Amino acid sequence: MSTVIGNGGAVRRGGAVRTGSRLLRRGMAMARVARPFRLTLVTIMAGALLQAQAQGSGEYAVKAAFLYNFARFVEWPGEALGNGGSPLLVGVMGDDPFGSSIDQTVAGKNVNGHPIAVRRLKWGQNLRQCHILFISSSEARRLPQILESLRGASVLTVADMEHFDQQGGVVRFLIEDGKVRFEINVDAADQAGLKISSKLLALAKIVRAQR
DSSP states (O other), X not given: OOEEEETTEEEEHHHHHHHHHHHHHXXXXXXXXXXXXXXXXXXXXXXXXXXXXXXTOOHHHHXXXXXHHHHHSEEOOHHHHOSTTOOEEEEEESSOSSTTHHHHHHTTOEETTEEEEEEEEOBTBOGGGOSEEEEXXXXXXXXXXXXXXXXXXXXXXXXXXXXXXXXXXXXXXXXXXXXXXXXXXXXXXXXXXXXXXXXXXXXXXXXXXXX
16 A cells, blocks of 8 residues: 655555645634734735825825824723723824825724824923824934833834834834834833734734843
């Protein structure tokens, strides 16, 4: 009788067929479970890109679309969001690289009943009122003071400055192969009391706080 060779040596063809069949069924079952997860990730990415294209594309149009998706896939403590209907505030601190793209991206949108509002802020204003705060590279020199002023506040800090997340920021945008990517400092998120969806984490490069 002919045989096939596996990791455990020679086995009968019939046994190999039955083993292969079981593995195939197991793989199909795993694929059915994973498919909705993969589709959700594709939806996030496609939604961001489509919104950016509708606004004329450009790096910061894409980043604006990602900020909106961050709002959808991050959970804030109840006391941080306030009562139903209170705005989810996206702040842009320093020189504004977005222009109107971020306003167009969030116009008329809400997250769990909280309408999204955008405010432009400067150093000295109340940054802790924000739920998401994009810190412009114009603020690089005072970044340590900014992050210190937000210590203990449930603010998702975002920037595209080099080493931002390693200094205690939560999300850092970067460009790889001509595409907008992002890193997430999960320790900084935990310290801010933010729960980031595993779906969003799956798209990110994970960074840990420096010890």
